[in-house]
Amino acid sequence: MLTKNVCFPLAVLLALILAALSLTSATKSARGGTSASASAIAPGSGYHPLKKVPLGGEGGWDYLAFDSPTRRLFISRATKVVVLNVDTGTVAGEIPNTDGVHGIAFAPELDRGFTSNGRANTVTIFDLQSLQIIGSAKTGMNPDAIVYDPASKRVFTMNGHSNDATAIDAATGNVLGTIPVTGKPEFAVADGVGHVYVNIEDKSEELQIDTQSLQVTAQWPLARCQEPSGLAMDVAHRRLFAGCHNQMMAVVDADSGKVIATPAIGDGVDANAFDPVTGFAFASNGQSATLTVVHEDAPDKLSVVENVATQKGARTMALDLKSHEVYLVTADFAPAPPATNENPRPRMMPVPGTFVVLIYAK
Numbered sequence: 001m002l003t004k005n006v007c008f009p010l011a012v013l014l015a016l017i018l019a020a021l022s023l024t025s026a027t028k029s030a031r032g033g034t035s036a037s038a039s040a041i042a043p044g045s046g047y048h049p050l051k052k053v054p055l056g057g058e059g060g061w062d063y064l065a066f067d068s069p070t071r072r073l074f075i076s077r078a079t080k081v082v083v084l085n086v087d088t089g090t091v092a093g094e095i096p097n098t099d100g101v102h103g104i105a106f107a108p109e110l111d112r113g114f115t116s117n118g119r120a121n122t123v124t125i126f127d128l129q130s131l132q133i134i135g136s137a138k139t140g141m142n143p144d145a146i147v148y149d150p151a152s153k154r155v156f157t158m159n160g161h162s163n164d165a166t167a168i169d170a171a172t173g174n175v176l177g178t179i180p181v182t183g184k185p186e187f188a189v190a191d192g193v194g195h196v197y198v199n200i201e202d203k204s205e206e207l208q209i210d211t212q213s214l215q216v217t218a219q220w221p222l223a224r225c226q227e228p229s230g231l232a233m234d235v236a237h238r239r240l241f242a243g244c245h246n247q248m249m250a251v252v253d254a255d256s257g258k259v260i261a262t263p264a265i266g267d268g269v270d271a272n273a274f275d276p277v278t279g280f281a282f283a284s285n286g287q288s289a290t291l292t293v294v295h296e297d298a299p300d301k302l303s304v305v306e307n308v309a310t311q312k313g314a315r316t317m318a319l320d321l322k323s324h325e326v327y328l329v330t331a332d333f334a335p336a337p338p339a340t341n342e343n344p345r346p347r348m349m350p351v352p353g354t355f356v357v358l359i360y361a362k
Helices: 002-030
Strands: 048-054 064-067 072-077 080-085 090-095 101-107 112-117 122-127 133-138 143-149 154-159 164-169 175-180 185-190 195-200 205-210 215-221 231-234 239-244 248-253 259-261 269-275 280-285 290-298 301-309 317-319 326-330 356-361
Touching: 064 101, 064 326, 072 101, 080 101, 112 143, 112 154, 122 143, 133 164, 143 195, 154 185, 164 185, 175 215, 185 231, 195 231, 231 280, 239 269, 239 280, 248 280, 269 317, 280 301, 280 317
Parallel strands: 064 317, 101 143, 143 185, 231 269
Antiparallel strands: 048 356, 064 072, 072 080, 080 090, 101 112, 112 122, 122 133, 143 154, 154 164, 164 175, 185 195, 195 205, 205 215, 231 239, 239 248, 248 259, 269 280, 280 290, 290 301, 317 326, 326 356
């Protein structure tokens, strides 16, 4: 009897001790009490498919741009720009005669928009509200990316075949000058204080352009990054995010040019975006059919959160900084034709009528 009376409270005491140890361990883990959990962030980005909007039509596509005040997505479609109301899923209008259009830029304080027309070697200037064309400007050969710099109120096109950039006065449409660059310019971003940054795809470099003097003021190698394409920027922390075709994102100090990190991304990247509210940097990867989400834990520390499944060919995107929604476009593809001497690397062709807009939300 004495043995039973002693053993029972000892067993209870032991159970209580074990429970307390377990609770302490769980609490430390949740608070980052170990080195492994300290470097981790909450699993998953929360991004998921919200809506698919079929638009159909024929032809290819390139960059997208989103106008938050009007909730309209601007989509380059070979010879025109299609403008989609993302809330109703209906086409709000079109900007015609933009032969070989690549990109779209906005100057909201001037209520103007601009398209880079690759085959026409021109920029189309349009009214941002009515979508009516109000002017045009000549550029270098095959203007690809286009960016508006609010500090100088100038628009810059990156001309892929003439290896230069064209500067245009956004208010008048006058061409202000041509800036030679070191190779084939790809995507570009403006920091809002007088600089434009551009990827040089065939040299794996980053250039800094002074938007007032129209001079290249810095030239930096992107170590390990091959064929940089998309580009985004965390303006507050002066960080650039370049999408590289060897499946990495080069994170670059915009003042020193130092490559800080190279987190892994999917295959076939062509666009990048950064959300300063969530701290997420995105890469849209057409070959792997993924949207890579990278978190900026600190300006010099980044973590890959996840690769959200998308659809084959969804290589360009736009981000709405208000709703945090991500927009991608793609289509179904037919098999590539046989290789020939004239076309040794044939591409798969989009199936007419299958073009869609993919909307992802948190």
